Structure formats: C-alpha cells, structure tokens
Amino acid sequence: MTLFGSIFSDIREKTPLVHHITNYVTVNDCANITLSIGASPVMAHAEEEVREMVAIASALVLNIGTPDTLQVERMFIAANAAEKHGIPIILDPVGAGATTFRTKTAQKMIQELSISVLKGNTGEIGTLAGKQAHVRGVDSGGVTGDRAEITCNLAEKLGCTVIMSGGTDIISDGSRTFLCENGHPYMGRISGTGCMAASVIGSCAAVSPDYFSASVTGTIAFGIAGERAAINAAGPGSFKYHLIDCMALVTPGDVKQYARILSV
Secondary structure, rough: HHHHHHHHHHHHHHOEEEEEOOOOOOHHHHHHHHHHHOOOEOOOOOOHHHHHHHHHHOOEEEEEOOEEEEHHHHHHHHHHHHEEEEEEOOEEOOOOEEEEEHHHHHHHHHHHHHOOEEEHHHHHHHHOOOOOOOEEEEEEEEOOOOOOOHHHHHHHHHHEEEEOOOOOEEEEEEOOOOEEOOOOOHHOOOOOOHHHHHHHHHHHHHHOHHHHHHHHHHHHHHHHHHHHHHOOOOOHHHHHHHHHHHHHHHHHHHHOOOOOOEEE
C-alpha cells in the first residue's frame, strides 16, 4: 500500500489544480471535497477560457449530470486541450442509459476522447459496456452479468481505468482488477457522492501517471471518510456535513492501514 499512501501525500504537497466541468446540482460539493483532500478546484466552463484553464491544470474532471448541448461542446473543447497538454481526463457519465441524449453523449466521449478514468455506477458502466442495464434518472438499477468481468473487459477495450461504483467498488485497467469495500450505505442516500468521488480520484490522478493506482487510492480514501462520517451522523443530512471534515482528516497512513481491497 506504499504507493497509495504516497499519492495521497503528493496531493497535499503539490496542491494540484483540478479543472471541473460538472453539473450544477453538486458543483459546490465537488469544490469542497477537492479542497478537503488538499487539491485546488476550479469550475470553468465558458468557451472563451476552457482551453486556457486546462493549460494550467493537472487534471480535468467531466461530469454529464446536467447536460446541454453547449456544455457538452465545451467539454470536448476542454478534453481536446487536455490531450494536447497531456493531463488526465476523468469522465463521470451520469445517467448514461437513462436517456438517448446522455447515452449517446457518453458513448461519443469514450469513442473520441482519450479518457484516463471512466467512473460510473453499475447501470452507467453496464450501458457503456453494451450490456443490459437499468438506469432510472441518475440512479443505478443493476446490470446483467458479472460486474468485475464487465468492468475489466470495458477497461481493456477502452485502454483506460474503469471504476464501477456500488456496495463494492470495482476498479480495473484491464490487467489489474481490485474490489474495494471501503464506504458506508449513507453514501448512496445523498446526492453528490458519486460526483465527489470523481473529484477525489481526479485529484489523485493529477499527481500520478498511474491512473489505476490513483483510482484505487481515491476510492479507498473517500470510502474511509464515508465510514468515519457515519459514526457521528444522525442520518444522511448530518452525514454529508461530517463527510467533508472526515475527508480533510484522512491521512496517507490511514489509506495504507484501513484499505479494504481485494485483487481479483
């Protein structure tokens, strides 16, 4: 676990700039969780500045939670700039499988862009893998088939790291596959935790060229924060309040000591 702890330390030492083009429901949550892990968030979506902002960033996080045509166009502009400057692109295909627009947008992104990390729930990843999946709104309803196999095969096909979130998070780059058990059920009972997880993972990818290890590190750290936030939470509302604090207090040693992961 030494590498995972090192990545977490590097974030707080380097304070990387993480550029987000994300949805308006959780933009503040994503900014705060990025700050709490030790990175620096920026939420810039204007066509006039996205290229310039990407040029000074260390990672780009794209989230299609509240998509419209202009936003998607700007995501492609930002992603093309990220490819030019060699910074990782983290894509959260929120709601892929729920509507034709979301599904086609996500499919176009994974086909035309150099995605470094694709992070979605079971239904979203299943849909993009071409499996029979159920998505209602932005909520996952499951997928037909083995979750780990679907994740691994899609990662190998796309040549990137794929994360299928759920009660057990599955992370694969096509050759390495980990199951991560860190987390708490409350994380599925408030809006924004999936978006925040992408921000944490983007912060980790900003300081490590090994995007698989960065994804595992971010998933573990966020899960540990969720477990600790739930201890003093009366319910989902107070849990969210505690989550930011607990994320700020997670240490590199915690990431190494309390990780509950299994290689498959």
